[in-house]
Amino acid sequence: MIDATLLSDLLGHARAAGATDGDAIGVHGVSTEVRVRMGQVETSTRSEGHDVGLRVFVGDRSAMVSTNDLRPAALRELAEAAVAAAKHMDPDAESRVARNEELAEAPIALELHDPAVAAMSAPQLIELARAAEAAALDADPRISNSEGGEASAGENGVTFVTMGGVVRQRTTSSVGVVAVPIAAQDGAMEVDWWYASRRRRQDLPDPSSIGREAARRTLRRLGARSMASCALPVLFEAPVASRILADFVSGLSGERVARKSSYLADQLGKPVIAADIDLLDDPLLPWGVASRPFDGEGFASRRHPLVQGGILQNFLTNLRTAKRIGCTHGRNASRGVGGAPGVGPTHVHMAAGTRSVADLMQEIGTGLLVTSTMGHGTDLIRGSFSQGATGIYFENGEPQYPVSEITVAGDFGDLLRGITHRADDLDPHRGVSAPSFVVEKLTIAGAG
Amino acid sequence: MSSHIDPTRHGQSLLAESTLDEPRLLEVLEQGLSAGADWGDLFYESSQSEVVAVDDGRVRTASRNARQGVGVRIVAGDKQGFAHTDALELPRLRAAADAARAIADGRARTPVADLGGDGEGADLATVRLTRGLPSRYPTEHSPLALPIDQKVAALSRLDARCRAIDPRVQQVMAQVSASQQTVLVLRSDGSAAWDVRPLVRIDCTVIAKNEAGKLARGSARAGGRHDVEQLLDEATLESLATEAVRQALVNLGAKPAPAGVFDVVLGPGWPAVLLHEAVGHGLEGDFCRKGTSAFSGRIGEMVASELCTIVDDGSIPGDRGALNIDDEGTPAECTTLIENGRLVGYMQDRLNAGLMGMRPTGNGRRESYAHLTLPRMRNTYMRAGQDDPQDIIRGLKRGIYAVDFGGGQVDITSGKFVFEMTEAYLVEDGKIGAPLEGATLIGHGPSVLERVVAVGNDLEYLKAQGVCGKEGQSVPVGVGQPTLRVNAMTVGGSQV
Known part of the structure; x- marks a missing residue:
């Protein structure tokens, strides 16, 4: 943990140099990461970093500086450079630091740090990575190679201080396991992967279950071919559905709205997703991977409704963007050491349905199960969706053949409003997470 | 095209601020190699960067970052042990070397002399890999040397130019980024090299809106490993503005793709x-x-x-x-x-x-x-x-x-x-x-x-x-x- 007095001193240097307000953030991170490939240790990495970031205001002009050089002379120089830069910027009456009275509400104490994670050694992690990879390699003789099994564990301490003297601190831990097996058949190779990431060691699933799932995902790609262009119902599997939801949530960023770079900018009060869906930003989930007691401007975290009954209620906002676009302040500031407070979600979970993916395939009859997408083909300005995809074509509810080298495309708003069914497979251990869902019709392009 | 920055002198003076020098870093690397590794390297870096951005009609964000640190890599066969730290103090560097060394524990070390490496011998830190090469970075000074007010002024002009080209331009987002990375590579074969790398770029994105409310984006960019000044001259700004606005207006009229x-x-x-x-x-x-x-x-x-x-x-x-x-x-x-x-x-x-x-x-x-x-x-x-x-x-x-x-x-x-x-x-x-x-x-x-x-x-x-x-x-x-x-x-x- 970066000592709060170091940040107070930094703010003191800024004040002495002419700053009228400011805030500072310090992040101390320690982690160990290992990779095992074909049973042998490939890399073992030990990381430690200390970073501090300072935002200064001279009236309504501001600038940011950051460094990992914590020597007192370097910090003083940094503060002076920030103040000198701020004086050259255009005034921005909408930016400011949170006031003491706004920060009077104490953050809820959230348990986010497990000492058992911080204590994990490289040999323990190697064992986890090896178990995950071995389970994948043992799953089927067609699993012929591997990008490896990886495991990592680490902890992060965040310290936040305002020039007004408010201090916030939090410590989080994180442990994760990944397996990336490769399968071969008829001279063609396929790769897929699976992972788990948790705050608490006891919540981490058995690594061999991660390896087996990675193998299952890889094996089902074998023999994939393209298909003829057509329009079909599409069932997006949960990881892909979660990516789509994350794209939608990005479109709710107050920063995008202020820049007119989201098709959702004028959609408050309008239907933006299927009418049976509510969405909420929830930073307070116990041991949640994206939970945080306070946001990037020091505000005590609270839940923030985004969508109710498919109708857009709120954008994600920090102090500046809330004022800029005239919307509710959602306490959604994200903050790295290097820049001004941004805006970002914590947990946004789309509620699960009650039926399995297989049941939904039976109900739809004919369609495409999309198991992964490639690229960044969601255009939030235009509100359009076009992604490379792999999946499984099904008829009468039964899988027919794996598909790849196709694209799936449509209007992004129509896609979200066209969600007709949701499966029972929501993963609660993700930040932005959706269960598998069905979209009634999308365009598939391929060479059939 | 030779650089006026002497990488070795520049780098060594930066390193000296941390009371370190090449012989001390080599000791750290040697310590990492002592458990029986085949080879290894140590990478010291000191980087500065600055980003100034115009957004929503105002040049209201500027950020400057300074980073430094050392990474130690120890290699045994196809295994790599790696540790890094930003605390440039000998005890922390030695701890990093120990963490990296664990990968090779128990192996018999291949003597350095048998490696057939590309160094010219074991006279550590004297074999200069870059000796005699002309620099590929046509700069005479750090790209961070330009006063920030000149970047602010250029971005204001770029914003105004984009908006002046067509009233359908709703928003301009542009930024100038400049960085300089100073690196030292020390290798277990006894060779060493410094490099001082500039990198600059300017990005301009505009969003246009037509009468029907349709939004479209256009963008343009320029940059390279050279001085920042040449990105901010009037001709460059004009071409960036013209190109970004042209593309946005084209896209306003675009039809769905087949x-x-x-x-x-x-x-x-x-x-x-x-x-x-x-x-x-x-x-x-x-x-x-x-x-x-x-x-x-x-x-x-x-x-x-x-x-x-x-x-x-x-x-x-x-x-x-x-x-x-x-x-x-x-x-x-x-x-x-x-x-x-x-x-x-x-x-x-x-x-x-x-x-x-x-x-x-x-x-x-x-x-x-x-x-x-x-x-x-x-x-x-x-x-x-x-x-x-x-x-x-x-x-x-x-x-x-x-x-x-x-x-x-x-x-x-x-x-x-x-x-x-x-x-x-x-x-x-x-x-x-x-x-x-x-x-x-x-x-x-x-x-x-x-x-x-x-x-x-x-x-x-x-x-x-x-x-x-x-x-x-x-x-x-x-x-x-x-x-x-x-x-x-x-x-x-x-x-x-």
Whole structure:
């Protein structure tokens, strides 16, 4: 943990140099990461970093500086450079630091740090990575190679201080396991992967279950071919559905709205997703991977409704963007050491349905199960969706053949409003997470 | 084109501020090697960067970052132990060396003298890898030396120019980034090298809106490893504004793209993101060594049409992908990957080259001291062909002419790749027609270049400003190509 007095001193240097307000953030991170490939240790990495970031205001002009050089002379120089830069910027009456009275509400104490994670050694992690990879390699003789099994564990301490003297601190831990097996058949190779990431060691699933799932995902790609262009119902599997939801949530960023770079900018009060869906930003989930007691401007975290009954209620906002676009302040500031407070979600979970993916395939009859997408083909300005995809074509509810080298495309708003069914497979251990869902019709392009 | 910055003197004076010097760092590396490793390296870095941005009509954000640290890598066979720290104190560096050393514990060490390394002997820290090489960075001072008010003024002018071109321009987002990275590579074979690398870029994105409320984006960019001043002159600002606004207005009139298989003509320059994704990543030595790339073991085979010669070049002065040395001290060269359609080489760092019995090609790169070196691209481009680009378009009966792209992605194992058009047109009977809304193109890397049927004589390889991501690490890269025709690509539009 970066000592709060170091940040107070930094703010003191800024004040002495002419700053009228400011805030500072310090992040101390320690982690160990290992990779095992074909049973042998490939890399073992030990990381430690200390970073501090300072935002200064001279009236309504501001600038940011950051460094990992914590020597007192370097910090003083940094503060002076920030103040000198701020004086050259255009005034921005909408930016400011949170006031003491706004920060009077104490953050809820959230348990986010497990000492058992911080204590994990490289040999323990190697064992986890090896178990995950071995389970994948043992799953089927067609699993012929591997990008490896990886495991990592680490902890992060965040310290936040305002020039007004408010201090916030939090410590989080994180442990994760990944397996990336490769399968071969008829001279063609396929790769897929699976992972788990948790705050608490006891919540981490058995690594061999991660390896087996990675193998299952890889094996089902074998023999994939393209298909003829057509329009079909599409069932997006949960990881892909979660990516789509994350794209939608990005479109709710107050920063995008202020820049007119989201098709959702004028959609408050309008239907933006299927009418049976509510969405909420929830930073307070116990041991949640994206939970945080306070946001990037020091505000005590609270839940923030985004969508109710498919109708857009709120954008994600920090102090500046809330004022800029005239919307509710959602306490959604994200903050790295290097820049001004941004805006970002914590947990946004789309509620699960009650039926399995297989049941939904039976109900739809004919369609495409999309198991992964490639690229960044969601255009939030235009509100359009076009992604490379792999999946499984099904008829009468039964899988027919794996598909790849196709694209799936449509209007992004129509896609979200066209969600007709949701499966029972929501993963609660993700930040932005959706269960598998069905979209009634999308365009598939391929060479059939 | 020699630099006025002496890398060694500049670097050593920076290091001295931390009361460190090369002999002390070598002791740290020696400590890491003492458990029986084959070889290792130590990477010291000190970097400064500055970003100034205009957004919403105001130049209201500026950020400056300074980072320093040391990464120690210890290699035993194909195993790598790595540790890094930003605390530049001997006890912390020794702790890092110990953590990295654990990978080799218990092995009998191969004596350094037997390594047959590329150093000129064991006189540590005196063998200078860069000696005698001309610098590929035409700079006379740090790109951070320019006073910030000049950047602020230039961005204000850029914003005003964009808005003055057309009233439909709603928003301008532009930024100037400048950085200087000073690195020291110390190797266990006794060689050492400093490099001081400037990197600058300017980005301009505009959003336009028509009467119907439709929004569209256009963008333009420039940069390289050179002075920042040349990005801020009136001619450059004018061309950025003109290009970004032109593209946004074109896209305002765009129609939904068709879905299906089409012959595609790719414009010169940045559309070479095709090469980067379709073949570039698959030719990186790590994937090829492990047999996980669709190109593994295929040296000598035809993997593209005879019209295609593709290189990865780190030697273009002032280019974004240029390097004097890579992050392992190997001089960056121009590496031929595919020659007249035949696969002739991979991109190699020292680890993978050594394990494959091949030669390092100067492609060993890392995002920072806190990241492990990987084989990475520099500027990957296709050499010019014979065809007149206008003839290539005229020869297209019905298809797509794509002139600008967003990013791309590849699955190197299956070879499938995507890239996203951001400016494209329908072509009918050889005539460029209606603009098309953005859509993803998808293909199969090992076969797509077999369907290259025309290569233009208009190679453009200096304008691209790419950022390549691999294993969570970002590095700057260039790409380039002449106008190309590729038959039978799948276009992911929404109109069947």
